[in-house]
Amino acid sequence: MTPLTAVTFTATAQIGGPSLIFGLSGRVYAGLSFLTVLLTGIGLLVGRDGFVGRAVDSAIEGSPLAVLYGVLPFVFVAFVGGYAMSQLARAGIVSPLLSRGWSLLTVLVGVGFGGLGYLVVGTYLTEIEGERRPWHGAVVGAVLSALPWLFIPTLPALLLWFLGAAAGLGASTRRWVHGERTVEAETGG
Numbered sequence: 383m384t385p386l387t388a389v390t391f392t393a394t395a396q397i398g399g400p401s402l403i404f405g406l407s408g409r410v411y412a413g414l415s416f417l418t419v420l421l422t423g424i425g426l427l428v429g430r431d432g433f434v435g436r437a438v439d440s441a442i443e444g445s446p447l448a449v450l451y452g453v454l455p456f457v458f459v460a461f462v463g464g465y466a467m468s469q470l471a472r473a474g475i476v477s478p479l480l481s482r483g484w485s486l487l488t489v490l491v492g493v494g495f496g497g498l499g500y501l502v503v504g505t506y507l508t509e510i511e512g513e514r515r516p517w518h519g520a521v522v523g524a525v526l527s528a529l530p531w532l533f534i535p536t537l538p539a540l541l542l543w544f545l546g547a548a549a550g551l552g553a554s555t556r557r558w559v560h561g562e563r564t565v566e567a568e569t570g571g
Contacts, residue, residue, distance in 0.1 A: 408539065412531035415543065419527040422497025423504070423520030434516055437502045437554045438509070444553025451556040452548025455495045463488030499547030500527045502554070523550070 406414075426434055441448075467484055470476045501516070504523025508515040526546060530539040 408531045408533075408536065411536070411539070412528040415531055416524045416528040418493050419497045419500045420520055420524035422494055423501040423523055426498060426501060427516055427520060431516070434498075434501060434505065435514075437498065437550070438505045438514065438516070438519075440553035440557050441502050441506050441550060442509075442553075444556060448552030448556045449545070449549050450552065451559060452499060452550065452552030453544070454555050454559070455551055456492055456544060456548070459488060459492045459495065463491075495551060496527070496543065496547035497523075499550030500524065502550030503546060506550075 463484065467476070467481065470480070470484070500523030501520055502523075503519075503526060504521065505514060505516045505519025507522050508519045527543060530542040530546070533539075534542065
């Protein structure tokens, strides 16, 4: 095996290796999910409160099929992370430290999107009962993100976690994807 092939296998294993996903118990994953979604939600509310409000408004106005659009941010992050790692490996400049760092960055961006999605879902659920309470929504979203890890096996829990986050991201992603369209472009003029 050549050094380039070994680095490529190492990079691929670190990005999508099951040891990163299946090595812990459901309770640990639930705790990690709760903390990361809560901290992401708090960070977004402190730094970008208006953005969160617009995302919740989009979710309220959006179509239920927008959940399909919510998968796009995760696919994009995985594609860019994997593609960049493979290109660095092909160039021969991947060290174990760089590969682990890039994998960690890719995972953190994906978890950040998940935190935003659950923050939007949690805030939406608080608005059903009365006025919108985004700070309470951060806690509700964090609890919702932890539930799949407690009650179902790891792989279905991971899929359900992504689906819950996609529900919160879908309407905003749909608006972003179709946001550049103008009246002239729609009418063919």
